[in-house]
Amino acid sequence: MEVISLFAKEYPFYITSAVLIFLGIALLLLKRNLLMAVLALEIAFNGINLLFATASHYLGDPKGKMVVLLVLAISAGSFAIGLILVVNYYRAKQSLSLEELRLLGEKENE
Amino acid sequence: MVERGLLLFVLTFFVLFLFFLTFIFRQILYQFLTILLIMVLLGIYYLFLNAEFIAAIQVIVYAGAILIMFLFTIFLFPEEELKYSRDILKTHYSSFLPLGFFLALFLFSLFKAIPKSYKEQNFYFDLKILSKILFNDYWITIYILAFLLSLPMIALYIFFKREERSGSN
Amino acid sequence: MGLSNNSLLFYLFITFAEIMVVLGIILLHAAYTVYIERKVIGRMQARLGPMEVGPYGLLQPLADLIKLLFKEDILPRDSHKTLFQIAPLVLLACAIANLSVIPFNPSFLIADVNLGVLVVLALASLGVYGIILAGYSSGSKYSLLGGLRSAAQVLSYEIPLGLSLAGVILAAESFSLKDIVEAQAQSLLGVYALPQFLGFIVFLICAFAETNRAPFDLPEAESELVAGYITEYSGFRMGLFFLAEYISMYIMSLLIALCYLGGWSLPWWLIALFPFLQALPPTLVLALKVYFFIFLFIWVRATFPRYRFDQLMSMSWKILLPLSLINFMWVAILKRGGL
Numbered sequence: 001m002e003v004i005s006l007f008a009k010e011y012p013f014y015i016t017s018a019v020l021i022f023l024g025i026a027l028l029l030l031k032r033n034l035l036m037a038v039l040a041l042e043i044a045f046n047g048i049n050l051l052f053a054t055a056s057h058y059l060g061d062p063k064g065k066m067v068v069l070l071v072l073a074i075s076a077g078s079f080a081i082g083l084i085l086v087v088n089y090y091r092a093k094q095s096l097s098l099e100e101l102r103l104l105g106e107k108e109n110e
Numbered sequence: 111m112v113e114r115g116l117l118l119f120v121l122t123f124f125v126l127f128l129f130f131l132t133f134i135f136r137q138i139l140y141q142f143l144t145i146l147l148i149m150v151l152l153g154i155y156y157l158f159l160n161a162e163f164i165a166a167i168q169v170i171v172y173a174g175a176i177l178i179m180f181l182f183t184i185f186l187f188p189e190e191e192l193k194y195s196r197d198i199l200k201t202h203y204s205s206f207l208p209l210g211f212f213l214a215l216f217l218f219s220l221f222k223a224i225p226k227s228y229k230e231q232n233f234y235f236d237l238k239i240l241s242k243i244l245f246n247d248y249w250i251t252i253y254i255l256a257f258l259l260s261l262p263m264i265a266l267y268i269f270f271k272r273e274e275r276s277g278s279n
Numbered sequence: 280m281g282l283s284n285n286s287l288l289f290y291l292f293i294t295f296a297e298i299m300v301v302l303g304i305i306l307l308h309a310a311y312t313v314y315i316e317r318k319v320i321g322r323m324q325a326r327l328g329p330m331e332v333g334p335y336g337l338l339q340p341l342a343d344l345i346k347l348l349f350k351e352d353i354l355p356r357d358s359h360k361t362l363f364q365i366a367p368l369v370l371l372a373c374a375i376a377n378l379s380v381i382p383f384n385p386s387f388l389i390a391d392v393n394l395g396v397l398v399v400l401a402l403a404s405l406g407v408y409g410i411i412l413a414g415y416s417s418g419s420k421y422s423l424l425g426g427l428r429s430a431a432q433v434l435s436y437e438i439p440l441g442l443s444l445a446g447v448i449l450a451a452e453s454f455s456l457k458d459i460v461e462a463q464a465q466s467l468l469g470v471y472a473l474p475q476f477l478g479f480i481v482f483l484i485c486a487f488a489e490t491n492r493a494p495f496d497l498p499e500a501e502s503e504l505v506a507g508y509i510t511e512y513s514g515f516r517m518g519l520f521f522l523a524e525y526i527s528m529y530i531m532s533l534l535i536a537l538c539y540l541g542g543w544s545l546p547w548w549l550i551a552l553f554p555f556l557q558a559l560p561p562t563l564v565l566a567l568k569v570y571f572f573i574f575l576f577i578w579v580r581a582t583f584p585r586y587r588f589d590q591l592m593s594m595s596w597k598i599l600l601p602l603s604l605i606n607f608m609w610v611a612i613l614k615r616g617g618l
Contacts, residue, residue, distance in 0.1 A: 076171055
């Protein structure tokens with residue numbers, strides 16, 4: 001019963017945002033896949049968004065929710081750019097592995 | 111209050127469950143589906159924070175636009191690229207430790223940083239208040255946002271321009 | 280939150296009963312729309328339509344249901360089994376959940392959400408996953424192509440749909456469907472279809488595309504893609520797809536009737552012309568408007584040929600999107616002028 005009353009406060013939002021940020025970083029570092037990396041960044045964004053909204057709700061300030069809307073719009077754009085880069089990279093290298101991502105210029109086999 | 115606590119408990123349980131499933135699955139498509147479910151559940155979290163508009167936007171923009179874009183991109187790749195081999199998974203599980211440390215530190219600093227006046231304020235999300243702030247005090251962010259959102263279109267243009275050039279050669 | 284245990288149970292029971300009533304009515308309507316569609320198209324092509332089962336073929340939907348239930352349920356060998364089984368349910372659930380925010384009457388509404396329009400848009404965007412996953416999990420090229428086509432179509436038509444709804448929201452100053460109808464009844468012309476004619480046309484075209492109906496039924500183009508994402512489905516699961524299509528047809532008709540034609544209210548000039556119309560019950564007025572749009576769906580299916588895919592896409596992005604933006608500007612000017 002005490003756990004339930006704790007969950008009625010702000011703690012579940014903290015736990016979820018921590019889980020989301022953890023999930024984002026873990027997928028980025030552990031899975032070593034470019035496609036997953038782009039998605040992982042979005043998940044970390046979401047965790048931060050949830051923190052902003054929680055603070056805004058419990059402090060009674062609408063600016064936090066405004067930040068969430070702006071971040072949503074920006075992350076949509078950055079996600080599109082990320083996907084374009086991944087598709088282009090796959091066409092050049094025929095691989096999605098993050099470990100083979102050492103190419104900065106166009107020359108490689110010399 | 112009991113209903114709120116119970117529902118949030120169940121929701122957090124679901125999110126944790128999906129979080130573990132994300133690491134168990136070995137196909138990107140299934141991982142993607144669990145992440146999609148997490149995103150939709152996040153919309154319900156926003157409902158509990160009295161932010162109905164953000165909840166709707168979360169589902170419409172994230173689940174409806176961004177993740178569908180990702181799904182379309184997944185189908186561009188061959189099937190064997192979308193699976194992980196088993197040995198990669200085994201060697202890297204030890205690196206969960208620093209991440210777990212990070213998570214503990216994060217939660218600790220959060221709980222420590224809670225101000226004393228951190229109580230529920232009965233603040234209801236009002237679009238009119240929000241848009242007044244956004245369009246009067248922070249109008250410059252809207253302009254910056256407009257420029258930023260034109261970047262994907264420019265990137266797409268460059269991408270297809272290069273494709274045309276290499277196609278003609 | 281302050282409800283005691285008994286009143287909470289009572290509230291849950293009432294909500295459950297309301298859901299059952301709405302679901303029963305809509306399922307009956309969906310079943311008989313199939314019959315009406317075959318009958319009307321038959322008449323338009325100088326045939327009789329179904330005549331064998333029951334008087335005038337009235338028991339045909341029942342016979343179809345029994346046939347679908349007793350057909351063999353085939354799971355293709357190359358399919359992703361779980362996704363294959365879930366996909367039609369996702370589509371159907373997203374179609375049915377829309378009904379919870381739609382008011383059928385000034386006093387009958389399952390969930391009084393103050394963001395009703397956005398809920399409908401959100402569920403429409405979630406329904407796309409059902410289509411894509413059905414296409415992908417079948418493990419067949421025709422299905423994948425059909426699913427991707429359909430998803431691209433639904434996604435690109437969602438934008439003009441939302442923008443034309445934005446005009447209505449701006450005029451009514453509310454996201455709630457009930458408030459939209461009430462604001463409409465008090466507006467100058469009584470219906471939003473007249474001052475926002477462009478938005479009405481755009482919404483109507485997008486409604487056809489969103490439901491994958493006739494001039495835009497590319498995902499199931501029989502001659503090119505066999506049957507699109509439904510190719511590998513058989514038996515009851517295929518029935519679920521058709522059920523979702525017919526229910527979303529009803530939801531789109533309800534949305535048009537509520538947002539553009541005044542819902543259960545009649546415009547004042549119509550009542551001034553024909554005073555006896557005032558005696559009609561509100562639900563009947565709404566139902567008549569919905570039936571008209573359902574008939575329009577069938578009529579268009581019998582009349583128009585199918586669009587090509589590039590024509591479809593360029594129509595959405597090059598014609599409907601600018602038109603809906605112009606409509607939005609026009610509504611803003613009207614609003615500024617105090618109308």
